[in-house]
Amino acid sequence: MVRRLLALIVLVFGCTYLAPAQKAEAASARSARDLAEVQIRMAELLRYTGVENASPADVARMAELWSTAQDSGAASEQRQTALADLQVLYAKLHGQELPAAAKQSFARFAAPIFEAGGQMDLRLPDPRGKPAGNYLHVETHGSGPTVLLLISDMGVDGRKLYDSFVRRNAKAYTMHIVTLPFAGAARPLPWPEKLDYTARPWLNQIERELLALLDQPRMKGVVVVGTAAGGYFATRAALLRPKQVRAAVLVDALVNMPMRARNAPDAPVPLAERLARVGAVAPMPQLFPYVSVPAAEQLRKLIADPNSTHPTARNWMAFAVKDRSLSEAWTYEALSTGFFVTGREYQWELFTTDLTEEMRHLSVPMLAMGAIHDAGSPRQSPPSLSQWDEIKLRNPEVPLTVVAFEDSRSYISEEYPAEFDRALADFLAGRAVHGKAGYSLPRPSPRASVMQAVGGAEVHIAYSRPAVKGRKVWGELVPYNRVWRAGANEATTITFSRDVRLEGHALAAGTYTFFVIPAENEWTLIFNRVPRQWGAFNYNPEFDALRVAVPSAEGQHEELVRYAIEPTDANRARVSLAWERRRIEFSIEVSPQ
Numbered sequence: 001m002v003r004r005l006l007a008l009i010v011l012v013f014g015c016t017y018l019a020p021a022q023k024a025e026a027a028s029a030r031s032a033r034d035l036a037e038v039q040i041r042m043a044e045l046l047r048y049t050g051v052e053n054a055s056p057a058d059v060a061r062m063a064e065l066w067s068t069a070q071d072s073g074a075a076s077e078q079r080q081t082a083l084a085d086l087q088v089l090y091a092k093l094h095g096q097e098l099p100a101a102a103k104q105s106f107a108r109f110a111a112p113i114f115e116a117g118g119q120m121d122l123r124l125p126d127p128r129g130k131p132a133g134n135y136l137h138v139e140t141h142g143s144g145p146t147v148l149l150l151i152s153d154m155g156v157d158g159r160k161l162y163d164s165f166v167r168r169n170a171k172a173y174t175m176h177i178v179t180l181p182f183a184g185a186a187r188p189l190p191w192p193e194k195l196d197y198t199a200r201p202w203l204n205q206i207e208r209e210l211l212a213l214l215d216q217p218r219m220k221g222v223v224v225v226g227t228a229a230g231g232y233f234a235t236r237a238a239l240l241r242p243k244q245v246r247a248a249v250l251v252d253a254l255v256n257m258p259m260r261a262r263n264a265p266d267a268p269v270p271l272a273e274r275l276a277r278v279g280a281v282a283p284m285p286q287l288f289p290y291v292s293v294p295a296a297e298q299l300r301k302l303i304a305d306p307n308s309t310h311p312t313a314r315n316w317m318a319f320a321v322k323d324r325s326l327s328e329a330w331t332y333e334a335l336s337t338g339f340f341v342t343g344r345e346y347q348w349e350l351f352t353t354d355l356t357e358e359m360r361h362l363s364v365p366m367l368a369m370g371a372i373h374d375a376g377s378p379r380q381s382p383p384s385l386s387q388w389d390e391i392k393l394r395n396p397e398v399p400l401t402v403v404a405f406e407d408s409r410s411y412i413s414e415e416y417p418a419e420f421d422r423a424l425a426d427f428l429a430g431r432a433v434h435g436k437a438g439y440s441l442p443r444p445s446p447r448a449s450v451m452q453a454v455g456g457a458e459v460h461i462a463y464s465r466p467a468v469k470g471r472k473v474w475g476e477l478v479p480y481n482r483v484w485r486a487g488a489n490e491a492t493t494i495t496f497s498r499d500v501r502l503e504g505h506a507l508a509a510g511t512y513t514f515f516v517i518p519a520e521n522e523w524t525l526i527f528n529r530v531p532r533q534w535g536a537f538n539y540n541p542e543f544d545a546l547r548v549a550v551p552s553a554e555g556q557h558e559e560l561v562r563y564a565i566e567p568t569d570a571n572r573a574r575v576s577l578a579w580e581r582r583r584i585e586f587s588i589e590v591s592p593q
Contacts, residue, residue, distance in 0.1 A: 038063040041122035045286050048124050049195045050279075051093045062089055066287070070120060079114065080107040083289075087282055094280035099262055110289055113311045118289030125191040125341075131205045137179040137186040138213065141166045144173040146428065147222045149214070149237075151230035152177070153320075153411070154346045155339040156330055157184030161227060165413050168421060176213075176222075180206060180230070182342045183334070197278050197348040207236055214241045223428065227251040228410050229346065235355055238364040247365045249424060252410040255387040256354040257347075258538055266483040266517075267541055271354050278351045284344050293335050303328050303335075312340055320411045322374065359391045362398040367427045369420070371408040372490070372534070375441040382410075383538035389530050393543060401427065403435035404532055445488035450563050455571035455590030457498035461514075463487035465560040466579075473580040478518060483526065483536040486516045486577060487561050491533040494575075501589040502527075503548045515539060516577070516584070523552050523584050548586070555583035 042063045046054045054062075068074055068082035084107035091098040098106075114120075139159065150165075152158030158179035166175055179186045181202070192201040210233055213219065223246050226234025231253020238248035259269040259277070269277070282288050291311045293299060302313035312335065321327050334340075370385035388402045403423060405412050413420045419436045426433045445466040452459050466488040471477050478484050485491040495511040503525075512527040515536055527546040533539065558578045567573045571592055576585045 035063060035067060038067055038122065042066065044124065045122055045283075046093065049094070049283060054093060058089065058093060062086065065089065066120065066122070069114065069289075076111060076115065080111040083107050083110045083114075086287060090282050090287060091280045096276060096280040098280075102262075113291060114289040116291060116309070116311050118291040118311065119285065120287060120289050121285045123286075128191045128193050130193070131189055131201075133187075134209055135181040135187045135189050135205065136209045136213075137184055138176055140174065140176050142170045142173050142175045144169065144171055146173045147219065148173045148175045149219065149222050149224045150175055150177045151210070151224065151226040151233050152179050152183065153228035153230050154180050155183050155334040155343055156320075157333065159184060160330070160333075161411065162413065164417060165421075168417060172425075176219075178210070178213075178230075182337070182339050188342070191345070195283055197281060197345070198275050198352045200349045200352060202345060203232075203349045203353070206233060210237060211240060214244045219244055221246045223247045223249065225249040225251065225424075226253060227413070228253060229350060232350060232353065232355075235359075235366075238366055239355075239358055239361060242363045245364050247367070247428060249427065250366065250368045250388075251412050251420075252369065252371045252382065252384050254382065254384055255356055255359065255391060257351045258383055259351065266536070266539060268538070274354065275352055278348055281348055284341060290341065293338070293340060296336060299335060300332060303331050321409055321414050322376070323414070326414070356391065356394075359398065359400075360395045362395070362400065365399040365427075366401070367423070367433060368400065368402045369412055369423065369435065370402065370404055370532070371410055371412055371415075372404055372406045372532075373409055374407045374439065375443045377409055380537070381534040383534065385532040386530050386534070386538050386540075389532060390540060390543065393529060401433055403433050405436045407439040407441075408436065443489060447489075448563075450565055452565035452567065452573060454500075454565070454567060454573045454588060455498075456593050457496060457500065457509075457590045459497075459500075459565055459573070459575070459588065460495040461492065461563045461565070461575070462495075463492040463561065463563060464489040465562070468557075468559050468580050474518060474582055480519050481517060483515050483517055483539050485533075485535045486514050489534070491515060491535060491539075492563075493531070494527070496588075498590055501591075502546065503550065503586050505546055505548055507546050512545060518552070518582075521552060522549050524549050525584075525586060550584050550586050552582050552584045554581050557581055 039059055043054065043059045046059065065082045065086040069079055069086060074082070084103045087106050088098045088103055150158060150162045152161045158177040162175070162177055181187060181189045189202050189205060192199070214222065214237060222244065224234040224237045226232065228251065231250035234248050234250055235253065238245050259274055261267050261269045261273060284290050293312055294302060299313060302308045302310045308314055320330060368384070368388040370388065371381065372385070373379065373381040385402065385404055388400065392400050392402060405416060405419065408415045416436050423433050423435060443464065445464040448465050449460065449462045464487045474480070492514040493511055494514045496507065496509050498509050500507050507527060511531060513530055513533050515526040515528060517524040517526070525548050526544055528539065529543045529545050530540060555578055558580065561579045564576045565573050566576070572587065572589045574585050574587055576583060
């Protein structure tokens, strides 16, 4: 018995003594095998994304960075550096140089996602291949004389998005509801054989099916209605089938997805740069961390919790409608059916599109309804109004009507049903179309206006008043040498009822969006012809009517942005803008009548 006990003690101590070396050797071998497997998968991924001849050194470096980013024991700074370097090398292999600012921004965004439970997985998406058959789900409701083709947003069951509209209008319209792949009863599309967002495999397949549907005799004279991403397809239908489509209605849709030029961040990106940059976007979840969708009950709780910071469940579709229960239901359905990852393919394919030039050929009457989000919305308003206003300025002869729905979110037919129905009916009847004005919630930066008569003309300034709140404004909150909205919320507007001379420069009567470019001692004033812009996020210098430089000066503290118009004689006045301790002025002169 004693001998057995001594033998056991020797065995235990012997194993304890030998274990560290054995464990280290085993761990090293396992690490080498794991790294070799990562390199094999990384080479496959690079080929899948179009990098056919990556050097062994580049593959090895990509695998090393990927492994470091995945290491649960890595420090946050180390992980951020690995993620950033991974994206830089991936972009380089796709012929793109990633600027330092973009590299840092990506790392700051991606690392917290990983640390919140996100993972990257080098396995290629499956199934892959060419589409076969039909993937749209189409069903018909109503018995009215006017035929509508209602195209849903991506990730949303069309039956549910348009349900209340169908019930309200069953006798007025015959409605064919289209649900896009990966939502409702629509079939999921196969992933492309090679990942190339610029080839737009999913968008092109959907467009082919829609055009085949429109070519059917029963669709002659159809009115195509598209919500959000569905508006892209409605626009394409109007452009490609003008003899079949009677009219098109776009609900919070875009001409193109917003993107700024890298060398000119206060200007829209040129199409060639847009395509090149999207072609170098890292796929998810292979090279971009992704937090998997939780189990059903946990997902419901996360969506219902306004304080949730879960990267997947947080605000996924909260911008769509103000009705919280409806928004939560749609969010749950989209996430639980796996749309989060597939939505990224849709998103980047849409980022490669720009319908600006094609719109000059528009011959079908088109109504673009744009939402201006309410103060409770988790995101700022999209550029759906300003983009369509730009189209109208470029091509004043095209049959395009643009109306705003203030205090709304993207799904206007659900937000303001009576106003939506009336706008649609008025448009189809050839009457003047009105949107919806007014707000239900106060804003942190309240609206304000000032008016002054000058020489028989009226000068109106409409703006919002942000507060300093102890912040460093100039050079930080408002960067130097970048376009600023000269207020908050919607960009400031200035209206002249007659032609004026501004700092000695002629400016025609009209309403202008007013921007400024602050610098240390001199500011550039910009009077832009595109109305209804939200901030300066989609400012386009192509539509500037006048730019003029004026000095800035130090003044007394102004907690809120303040504009003033002070007459200097019967035909002249000085306009001032003051905030914090900076102040600018410019002169206006009206010729006597």
